Amino acid sequence: MSGLLVRRAEPADFPAVARLTVAAYEADGQLKGENGYAVVLADVAGRAETGEVLVAVDEPTGTVLGAVTFVLPGTPYAELAGPGEAEFRMLAVDPAAQGRGAGEALARACVARAVELGCTAVVICVRAGMAASARRLYDRLGFVRLPEKDWSPLPGVDLLGLRRALTAEG
Structure with a gap:
């Protein structure tokens, strides 16, 4: 993960974040038959208004390699988070940059x-x-499956809930 900097996205980063997020979801086959989800993924400014969009940047070049949206319960992009929990969504790494540790860093x-x-x-x-x-990656980071948090936003789109309990040290 050396050479990577994770920081809050700036408006100048939003076009790159939109492009790489849609590209990553397309490359993974997650946009087949989706009704408008690419538009939601590309709305980085909207996510940044109510959450924190973080980017992983290649330090030598300044290239945005990946992004994620961090949210708290009760905010528009929170789907699973309950009281005391945080959630992250739309973790994406540019397909050309995968394998460099950006996803784990985010x-x-x-x-x-x-x-x-x-x-x-x-x-x-x-x-x-x-x-x-x-x-x-999620197993290594201590996330465990929580079947009671599984849900389906659309027919044929099955989402699995994962949770990592935290201590003051992480």
């Missing part, structure tokens, strides 16, 4: 942010049948 930054805010857990939802590499 997930770890969300966990650290939740600890900083005094949250008791971080929750996420992932598409059933997600890539094995993503599942290994």
